Amino acid sequence: PPSSPLSLSVEEVSENSFTLTWKAPEHTGKAGLDGYLVEICKDGSSDWKAVNQEPFLSTRYTVPNLNSGDKIHVRVTAVGASGSSAPAMLEQPVLIREILQLPKIRMPRHLRETYVRHVGDAVNIMIPFQGKPQPEVTWTKGDQPLDTSRVNIRTTARDTIFYIRQAQRADSGQYQLCVRINGAEDRAILDIQVVEPPGPPQNLKLVDVWGFNVALEWTPPADNGNAEIKGYRVQKSDKKSGKWFTVLERCTRTSCTISDLIIGNTYSFRVFSENCCGLSDSAAVAAGVAHIEKTKTTYQPEKIPQRDMMEPPKFTQPLTDRTTTRGYSTHLFCSVRGFPQPKIIWLKNQMEIREDPKYIAMIEQGVCSLEIRKPSPFDGGVYTCKAVNALGEASVDCRLDVKGEE
Structure with missing residues (x-):
């Protein structure tokens, strides 16, 4: 036979009826489910009466034609070809009166x-x-x-x-x-x-020491503080200073490798547990110490040939033609490379621009700029940027048009 209906509850109560809802049983039996029977019984009586004569498949049912003030017990039974389930019952009787909310x-x-x-x-x-x-x-x-x-x-x-x-x-x-x-x-x-904060890790061991490295292992704390362990904080202390320094913060595994230790030093290690409350009140301290000994191997540096850095000037970004308005300062930009650093010469219409307060020339990290302050139509023309060093020279040019204000 099927199992009992699930989650039987009252959805709504009025002055002369109430509505039930429930969920289908977990097991319906090999022959499947024919439907449900709803039965009611007045409080104080043991006379159960079926409300529906034939099983129905809906999991919602309204029991009508009741008297205001009655207390009604309810049970719902699942019915299949292989038999009926144990009834699902409400814990408390339903009081028939209008519920405003x-x-x-x-x-x-x-x-x-x-x-x-x-x-x-x-x-x-x-x-x-x-x-x-x-x-x-x-x-x-x-x-x-x-x-x-x-x-x-x-x-x-x-x-x-x-x-x-x-x-x-x-x-x-x-x-x-x-x-x-x-x-x-x-x-x-x-x-x-x-x-609360967790207990310290257990069984902290110094597993191996080689070169400038140390391997540690431990097991989770016996008490996690009723919260998930988020990680472990690993610290080292050298014998000379006696001070503790953090080398790994919130390590998520129960093992780690500590590198870059100093030759000739002797180290101790400890590990704290950490959860959402913070670190454990005490740490697990490794029983042994690690002494980093000098290695007998000698280092032979690789001979790297010197690179010839000399290079003639070469413009990597040319000047571009520009149009500006009279009275509004404008800038010309280009970029150059070369070694030794080239000397930069600016020309206007093939005439070198010397110390003139109207022009401000600058070069920074290979970017050349020429500021033309408050130009007039007379300042229009072809501007050239020439770069010169011991290995050669290069130049780029552009046209500047200065329009009058409309």
Whole structure:
């Protein structure tokens, strides 16, 4: 036979009817599902009556023709060719009266994910809800009432407040909030995680020493502080100074290689665990020390032939023709390379531009620029940039047109 229907609940209650919803059973049997039978029984009676005579396949059903003020028990049975399931029943009877507003929990967005607090912190959470008449509000943890010595609950007509003065790790877990009106209800889960710093790593070992390198291994801490271990901080200390220095921060593996150690020094090593609260209060210290000895090999530097850097001037970016307006300063740009650094000469209409306050010539990292300050139509013409060094010369030119203001 099929298994029982799932998640039976009251969707709506009026003054003479109520509406049920549920989910299909997990197992429907080899012969499949013919439908569902809905039965009701008045509170205080054991006389169950079928509401529908024939099975139906919908997972929603409205029970009509009831009297206001009645308390009705409900059960739903899945029916198949191989037999009937055990009935699914509501925990509480449904009170037949008009509900002006269905119960609804307005769970704040930040509480829809795991709510993380540190050991010793206060937990003070307000969750609003709605419903008319005023709903009945209940809190449970693991289907058991809350321990009032640890958790204080205060409920008003519009919200419920969940308060723990000093959180402990035992307060972690899922808390169920139920808001109910006459069998219609809404539920929400509050997932609390109380964390603290982890314990130190275990079994830290100095596995190998070679050259300027050391290999370390360890195992995760026995106590992770009720939170995921995000990584490990590895530190070294040389015998001469005795000071600790971090060499790896948030190492995600339980082994590492430390390089670039100094010849002749003797090193100790320690490792901290880290979770969302921070580092462990103490570190695991490796039992042995690593002495970096001098190697007997001698280094023979490779002979690199000197490169001839000499190069005649060559323009890598030419001048470009420009048009400007009278009275507005303009710039000409080009770029050149060469070694030794070329001497730059600017010419206008084949005449060298010497010290003239109208022109400002500059060169920086191979980029040549000529600023022409407040030009007039007389300043138009062909401008040439010539680069000269001991190996030769090169030049580029452009035309500058200066238009009068309109």
